[in-house]
Amino acid sequence: MPNDTSCTTDDMAEPLKEHRVWSPGLRWFHWINALCVFALIGSGIIMLRETEFGLSADGRYFVESLHVHIAYLFALNLLWRVYLGFFGDTHARWSALLPRGPQ
Numbered sequence: 001m002p003n004d005t006s007c008t009t010d011d012m013a014e015p016l017k018e019h020r021v022w023s024p025g026l027r028w029f030h031w032i033n034a035l036c037v038f039a040l041i042g043s044g045i046i047m048l049r050e051t052e053f054g055l056s057a058d059g060r061y062f063v064e065s066l067h068v069h070i071a072y073l074f075a076l077n078l079l080w081r082v083y084l085g086f087f088g089d090t091h092a093r094w095s096a097l098l099p100r101g102p103q
Contacts, residue, residue, distance in 0.1 A: 026092045029081050036074040043067040 046053055046063050055063065084092040 021091050023084075023089050023092055025080070025084055025088065029077060029084065032073070032077045033081075036070055036077065039070045040067065040074065043070065 043063050043066055046055070047060070047067065050060055050063075053059075085094045090096060
């Protein structure tokens with residue numbers, strides 16, 4: 001017995017449509033955030049194991065200053081996300097973070 005709700009080959013031939021939900025600003029936030037976290041972890045490991053890496057005093061100062069600059073970028077990126085939470089599009093706002101109940 002055939003099922004009326006089955007898909008036909010004509011239904012499958014319809015191309016998929018792309019729907020971008022997150023704005024470019026929110027995408028940039030996530031990528032910068034991820035890169036900063038990995039860079040902070042990497043520079044922190046280098047500072048923690050400076051003797052194994054054979055860092056000189058100048059090398060240690062460079063890694064420390066790089067670590068601090070990445071942390072500033074991380075903080076500025078967080079401020080950008082707070083701004084988007086108040087003034088971004090509908091999917092970037094704070095009200096979109098929690099699921100809504102039944103409508």
